[in-house]
Amino acid sequence: MSVRSRVPWMLALPAAAGLAFLVLPLAGLLVRTPWSTLPARLAEPRVLEALRLSLGTATLATAVCLLLGVPLAWVLARAEFPGRRLARALITVPLVLPPVVGGVALLLVLGRNGLIGRHLDAWFGLTFPFTTTGVVLAQIFVALPFLVISVEGALRASDPRYEEAAATLGASRWTVFRRVTLPLVAPGVLAGAVLCWSRALGEFGATITFAGNFPGRTQTMPLAVYLALETDPEAALVLSLVLLAVSLTVLVTLRDRWLP
């Protein structure tokens, strides 16, 4: 224990600086929060509306990311196929792309005149821009890479001998995936899902570009914060604080319960 508790200063100093850099803006938020008018502002229906929309869409986006992202991570980590390296590079595109550009790209594909959106509109009458579905799509686009990268990392770090043993005992590949691989990488999946959810919750650029901004339908908390900042910075602070408190509560609860 005594060896572990002594942190070398060469690590402690940058670590403290890093932590301070991340926490100080948060402190700034707390100092400037109008605590006296807080309860009245929180009770405003538009705050609750935006919060409900944010939590709902981010959770739905995370569910879809899990359904698509875990298989994608497995394929990237375990399967051999031509173009795998390219595929691995491509999934990081949404991370590098400014979210607003991501939103424009989504419009060009799924918009009313987009490559695919045009046909969806003509054949099924389906349009995504300016709908809550559009918000979820934008969030999936920016958040999916976080899940895929964490799960893929977990898969690469896990010992393949357990899977091989299960296979030699007669388990099918699907059974191996379900009964051996998935439990092995569960912490990675959960960490990825948490990252994915947080990213979806904070999503702004792709959402306002692709889904627009309308209260109750597409105005999530980050959009409400941005517009509040235009006229009423105190309201923006309150909204930010609510978003922060809710996300921290969820993340800390999850961490205590599920993560080592």
Add this chain to the structure above:
Amino acid sequence: MRRSPGPRRLCALFLLLSAVLTGCSPGDEASETVTVFAAASLTETFTRLGGEFEDGNPGVEVRFNFGSSATLAQQLVQGAPADVFASASQATMRTATDASLAAGKPAVFARNRLEIAVPANGSSKVSGLADLADPDVKVALCAEQVPCGAAAAEALAAAGLDVTPVTLEQDVKATLTKLTLGEVDAALVYRTDIRAAGGRVRGIAFPEAGQAVNDYPIVALEKAPSPGAASEFVAFVLSQRARDVFTEAGFEAP
């Protein structure tokens, strides 16, 4: 088996990048810089006037920060360094003057009115303001917090219309973009933005716009880093030459 560039190569790349980025910044020559915070709807006219001002004042560089007037006003209140503020409404200018940021009284240099923007190809079924209330027509408006949204709300109220837009955008350019991308059937934006968009959009004038005309005030700022150049730029924006540029762009004289 080398899978990623070694640290030495990365270092070299970094050094090269920083050399490129620092080596060729064009502003080194200018002895003075005027930073102008201007409403998004002034993007085209101010960019042009800025070029002319630089030509007429060698050694002075004009830098613009275009955005929604409300955002710019808040940035100024939070202490953003700027020399001049030109906003799209008296209300947003008041945010700056109330915070004692202005050096003097703001002067109105142009006025602007709203028009209905529709695609130029004639595909829209919108022919007047009343059509915007049709639930099948997708309409983009500016959020009421920003000047073009406030004007739109006034004009619609004057017409007695109840319009449910599909989106409330954060500035006038974003609102028009939703139309040029083909995602909405109509948008309420300034006449000048429709002109600036060239042939892609068509404007439909409507009488109620006359009840929601925006004044564009400009003022030099109290804490301007270049006060001399700041007041010169303000004077230039109020000059006859600038007025011609504004009129050509579709603004009205104050």
